[in-house]
Amino acid sequence: MGALDKLRGRLSAGLRKVRTPVRRNLTRLRPLAPEKEAAVYVHWPYCEKRCSYCNFNKYIPRNIDEPKIRDCFIQEAKTLIQLSQVQRITSVFFGGGTPSMASPLAIGSILDTISQCAHLAEGTEITLEANPTSADASRLAEFQKAGVNRLSIGMQSLNDTDLMLLGRNHTASEALRTLEEAKRLFPGCTSVDLIFGLPGQTVISWVQGIQKFLPMCDDHVSLYQLTLERGTSLFKQVHQGFLPMPDQDVAAEMYECARHILQDTGFHQYEVSNFAKNGALSAHNLSYWQGSQYIGLGPGAHGRFVPWGDGKIHQEARIQTLEPDIWMKEVLAFGHGTRKRTALSKLDRLEEVLMLGLRMNVGISHQHWLQFAPTFSLWDVFGESEEVKELEEQGLLLLDNRGLRCSWKGLPVLDTLLLTLLNQLQQAWAEREEKSSGT
Known part of the structure; x- marks a missing residue:
């Protein structure tokens, strides 16, 4: 997958x-x-x-x-x-x-x-x-x-x-x-x-x-x-x-x-x-599209927030128990019916910011991206990518001083664009991690 x-x-x-x-x-x-x-x-x-x-x-x-x-x-x-x-x-x-x-x-x-x-x-x-x-x-x-x-x-x-x-x-x-x-x-x-x-x-x-x-x-x-x-x-x-x-x-x-x-x-x-x-x-x-926190309540709801009350400092993806009767039993027993908690890595967060932010016509501004990656700009990730430049030449994508966004022509084919962009993000992140580790 x-x-x-x-x-x-x-x-x-x-x-x-x-x-x-x-x-x-x-x-x-x-x-x-x-x-x-x-x-x-x-x-x-x-x-x-x-x-x-x-x-x-x-x-x-x-x-x-x-x-x-x-x-x-x-x-x-x-x-x-x-x-x-x-x-x-x-x-x-x-x-x-x-x-x-x-x-x-x-x-x-x-x-x-x-x-x-x-x-x-x-x-x-x-x-x-x-x-x-x-x-x-x-x-x-x-x-x-x-x-x-x-x-x-x-x-x-x-x-x-x-x-x-x-x-x-x-x-x-x-x-x-x-x-x-x-x-x-x-x-x-x-x-x-x-x-x-x-x-x-x-x-x-x-x-x-x-x-x-x-x-x-x-x-x-x-x-x-x-x-x-x-x-x-x-x-x-x-x-x-x-x-x-x-x-x-x-x-x-x-x-x-x-x-x-x-x-x-x-x-x-x-x-x-x-x-x-x-x-x-x-x-x-x-x-959602801007990557903000949200709290999901009820059977099967999803959430994204930092559980500061548990002493955690990283955002978690949370899924509540699906079946209503079981969810209610868990809420009565524990105060909530969370079925699954997954800590999101920095790369997980950036993938979500990319995937969701590009759904909007305004895309992702440089300032917004830097809130999630202060030392890893959109230029660092996509500026030298030949695949991204090709998408720009095809009139599907724009990377400029405003940030990264789809064109009117590109929005309908966003899923296809994301395959290229997610791969580029993962590759740039791996190269960054390799350099920072000195290997």
């Missing part, structure tokens, strides 16, 4: 649900050292049903003891925030699963606990993922009262046939009703997810759907190409020959058409999959 695949495996659960726009009236606060602040991701593990394409950590409940799981979220929040010793929370994201299945009381109680453990300023972005069938008007209003100020709506498509194929339990009209209510309650603060590259989908049908949707959407859109995941019913149907997938060239054309349509209607692509207008970037997303 290559370096890129290993990184994808490590990051997948913690980074897959980062889809909502930044609150534009954030309270101005005195800057803190990076290790003194963190984002929080809360993973609600339950869904009404499993979609045909989804392999996320989710469970179809028979009976949910919500007071018990709520108390476990509260306890784990107290334990891990204290362990991290952060003083300020920069954003909170409720993902899943389907967190809009949780009661507004549970969401509010978790937020209250987080704010008691570290400073949660008024106006801080607090996002909730919502499915149309579990988010009617009155329920959305209750979530707003509980402290939520951003919504991420999993519409996925405006085509009822596609929604049935994906195993969604809502219709296009239901999704639009939810979107209209969300826009009324959270104007400028509602994000929508759409999926392309579906079996039987054509470029024409995709473009028609985008054009139909855009007049009704808010200020943030996330586009995701369908990925066939092993163990899902859609994967089985495609591999048994029952459903035809569009080839990669067709999927690439869908993505390019959508990029241009969104750009022409005032949306700015600020990340590979994310588009915003009126400055509605995602604070929570940006914290």
Whole structure:
């Protein structure tokens, strides 16, 4: 398994649900050292049903003891925030699963606990993922009262046939009703997810759907190409020959058409999959892509923070226990349900900074990179690389006084670029280590 695949495996659960726009009236606060602040991701593990394409950590409940799981979220929040010793929370994201299945009381109680453990300023972005069938008007209003100020709506498509194929339990009209209510309650603060590259989908049908949707959407859109995941019913149907997938060239054309349509209607692509207008970037997303600390709460959540409370000084990658009942037992016994802790080396951190930072259109500035490697600049790593120079000549990559970033042409093929860039980073790091050891 290559370096890129290993990184994808490590990051997948913690980074897959980062889809909502930044609150534009954030309270101005005195800057803190990076290790003194963190984002929080809360993973609600339950869904009404499993979609045909989804392999996320989710469970179809028979009976949910919500007071018990709520108390476990509260306890784990107290334990891990204290362990991290952060003083300020920069954003909170409720993902899943389907967190809009949780009661507004549970969401509010978790937020209250987080704010008691570290400073949660008024106006801080607090996002909730919502499915149309579990988010009617009155329920959305209750979530707003509980402290939520951003919504991420999993519409996925405006085509009822596609929604049935994906195993969604809502219709296009239901999704639009939810979107209209969300826009009324959270104007400028509602994000929508759409999926392309579906079996039987054509470029024409995709473009028609985008054009139909855009007049009704808010200020943030996330586009995701369908990925066939092993163990899902859609994967089985495609591999048994029952459903035809569009080839990669067709999927690439869908993505390019959508990029241009969104750009022409005032949306700015600020990340590979994310588009915003009126400055509605995602604070929570940006914290991931910029390599900031985040604390993962709940079954299967991932985190990245320094456990100062344990006397450690290096950041750890942490994964919480997957199965909700086992996770709750561990939280009740130990205060948290962390399944795995992995100390991240300096090279691990730089690989993540590279992989995630280049997802953004602005890329990685020299100043940002030097926060993680004060004596190992972007010029040191990539300045003399013939492979990097070739990518620059092809118009895919830029390395200049601003830093390292993909061009508009390069963003769609980032995965391919990363194979070259990660190899160059590893080679430059090995040469550096060899010189420093005097061998």
